[in-house]
Amino acid sequence: MRGISFVINPPGEKTAVIIDLRKHGRTWESFYQALLAEKQVPAKRTPLGESRLLRKIKTLRWKTSLTPKEADQARKHGRK
Numbered sequence: 001m002r003g004i005s006f007v008i009n010p011p012g013e014k015t016a017v018i019i020d021l022r023k024h025g026r027t028w029e030s031f032y033q034a035l036l037a038e039k040q041v042p043a044k045r046t047p048l049g050e051s052r053l054l055r056k057i058k059t060l061r062w063k064t065s066l067t068p069k070e071a072d073q074a075r076k077h078g079r080k
Contacts, residue, residue: 003020019028 003023005018006014007016007018009015021028
């Protein structure tokens with residue numbers, strides 16, 4: 001492929017690559033951004049117990065925002 005050369009060690013293994021950025025600059029940028037994204041620290045995860053608690057709080061907020069009529073309808077449809 002034009003614009004790409006490999007550096008080969010004595011046993012014949014490819015150990016590095018030389019890329020002509022004038023020809024393959026956009027492809028290199030995409031590849032480089034993917035490597036950087038892979039290396040970033042993953043988002044902090046919420047422990048399962050805390051997640052359940054947050055879900056209960058949201059449910060309680062939802063329940064308390066209902067009018068009495070809406071609460072009766074929700075109970076009839078299986079929502080507590």
